[in-house]
Amino acid sequence: AQSVAQPEDQVNVAEGNPLTVKCTYSVSGNPYLFWYVQYPNRGLQFLLKYITGDNLVKGSYGFEAEFNKSQTSFHLKKPSALVSDSALYFCAVRSDSGNTPLVFGKGTRLSVIA
Amino acid sequence: GAGVSQTPSNKVTEKGKYVELRCDPISGHTALYWYRQSLGQGPEFLIYFQGTGAADDSGLPNDRFFAVRPEGSVSTLKIQRTERGDSAVYLCASSLGSQGRREQFFGPGTRLTVL
Numbered sequence: 001a002q003s004v005a006q007p008e009d010q011v012n013v014a015e016g017n018p019l020t021v022k023c024t025y026s027v028s029g030n031p032y033l034f035w036y037v038q039y040p041n042r043g044l045q046f047l048l049k050y051i052t053g054d055n056l057v058k059g060s061y062g063f064e065a066e067f068n069k070s071q072t073s074f075h076l077k078k079p080s081a082l083v084s085d086s087a088l089y090f091c092a093v094r095s096d097s098g099n100t101p102l103v104f105g106k107g108t109r110l111s112v113i114a
Numbered sequence: 115g116a117g118v119s120q121t122p123s124n125k126v127t128e129k130g131k132y133v134e135l136r137c138d139p140i141s142g143h144t145a146l147y148w149y150r151q152s153l154g155q156g157p158e159f160l161i162y163f164q165g166t167g168a169a170d171d172s173g174l175p176n177d178r179f180f181a182v183r184p185e186g187s188v189s190t191l192k193i194q195r196t197e198r199g200d201s202a203v204y205l206c207a208s209s210l211g212s213q214g215r216r217e218q219f220f221g222p223g224t225r226l227t228v229l
Contacts (some may be wrong), residue, residue, distance in 0.1 A: 004156075022172065032214045043220040044119070044157070051215045090156050096213045101173060102147075102218065104156030 002027045004091050004105035012111045013081045021076040021108045023091030028056040031095040035065055038088040038107070047089075050074060061085070081112045116140065118221035120206050126227045127196055135191040135224045139208030146189050147218060148181055149205040157205050163189060164212045196228045 003026045013019045026082040029105055033049055048059025055067045066077045074091060091105045119138045127133050139146050145164055149157035159173040163183045171181075178196075183189040193200055207218035219229050 014185060043222040044207075044219045046219065051216055054146070080212075092156075096214055099170065099212060099214065101162065101170065102212035102224070103159070106154065106156050 002093055002095060002100060002103040004093050004103055006091055006105035006108045008108050009106075010109045010111065011078060012113060014099045015083055015112050015114050016080050019078050019081040019085070019110065019112070020041045021089050021091075021110060023076065024072050025074060025091070025093040026072065027093050027095045028097065031074075031093050032096055033065075033067060033085070034092040035063070035074075035076050036090045036092065036104075038090065040087075044090065058111075072083070074093065081110075083114050086110055086112045118206055118208055118219055120204075120221040120224050122224060123222065124225045124227075126229065127132060128229050129196060129198060131196050131228075133193050133196055133226065135193075135204050135226070137189045137191070137208075137221060139187065139189070139206070139207030140219055141187075142217070143208035143210055144186070145209045145212040145216070145218075147207040147209075148189070148191050149207065151203045151205055151223070153202075160191070162212070169212065193226075196226075198228050201226055201228045 005024045034049045035047040050067045057066045088107045090107045094102045118199040133188045145161045148160040151157045161171040166186045178194045181191045203223040205223045207220045209218045
């Protein structure tokens with residue numbers, strides 16, 4: 001069975017500081033990993049994905065994520081946080097074997113303080 | 115271009131009533147997904163269509179839930195005999211194909227409240 005853990009319900013960071021939102025996963029086979037962001041009253045927006053290749057993936061709005069196979073992690077990072085980054089972030093995984101559904105974590109609320 | 119649209123944006127109904135939720139995917143996207151998101155949780159998979167057929171309906175919670183996509187574009191999620199526990203935001207997503215590597219594009223959701 002596939003699962004995603006986002007161990008932090010809330011992350012607070014000062015504007016201009018680096019941010020990290022953590023994600024670990026469990027999947028049979030190799031993982032396809034995704035990060036989505038949800039702003040209030042809006043749908044989930046795709047940020048970035050890891051499929052294969054380079055472990056460091058760059059995405060929208062200056063976000064990046066690092067795939068670590070040995071630690072089964074896919075943490076989301078940004079070098080310098082903006083107040084406008086404040087939102088709900090979801091990590092998701094599906095297996096590369098078979099047509100399995102996308103499984104989401106519970107989400108982490110990021111608050112960037114000016 | 116136009117994204118995924120869902121109607122209505124909000125639906126309030128009484129326990130025991132029937133509801134239909136509509137999803138209009140991005141043009142040309144062959145794969146369509148329905149999810150349910152409860153407060154404080156991530157989206158949970160309900161059903162997935164490839165074209166007109168339901169390729170995986172393993173996430174539907176019981177036989178009160180049903181979905182169709184008769185022409186391979188618009189989809190309707192139907193809930194019979196609604197219960198208070200059905201209250202949630204119902205999300206629709208579409209993707210260019212069904213391969214696992216494809217990112218899904220989400221609509222704004224329909225907030226269903228069952229009184």
